Amino acid sequence: MPQKLGLKPMCRLGLAKPPENFSATLGPLPDGVEVSDATRAKGPFDVIVCFAATEDQLASAFGRMATKLAPAGGLWVAWPKKKKTKSKASKPPETAAVLDENVVRRTGLDTGRLVDNKVCAIDETWSGLRFVVRLSHR
Secondary structure (H helix, E strand, O other): OHHHHOOOOOOEEEEEOOOOOHHHHHOOOOOOOEEEEOOOOOOOEEEEEEEOOEHHHHHHHHHHHHHOEEEEEEEEEEEEOOOOOOOHHHOOOOOOOEOOHHHHHHHHHOOOOEEEEEEEEOOOOEEEEEEEEOHHHO
16 A cells, blocks of 8 residues: 555655544555644644545535645545445435546546546545646646
């Protein structure tokens, strides 16, 4: 997982609203990686992983996390994967605006400063899309 997220020795990793078991998902980190709560700590971070389950949560966090990103860093937005249902009749009712890759991508691209460049499965529950600062804005 550290390699997939782009973690390198001595980098700063910021986590925003991670699930309780995320430390186990990350596994061993490269030497000297400093892990902080990105919602509280000041940047710049080399890698940020921001977890959001709804559009409201994403809208609330995205701008703040983007400002804490180092110019050559990567901002991962993680959202819950869609649960597979056996039939359309068993589909749960929509209670909140649920995130998907298109919503996450649009949110990032709407900043005009960031561009997405990688997608991955964070784990069995979360998908992730990485944003980086456009070369013209570094």
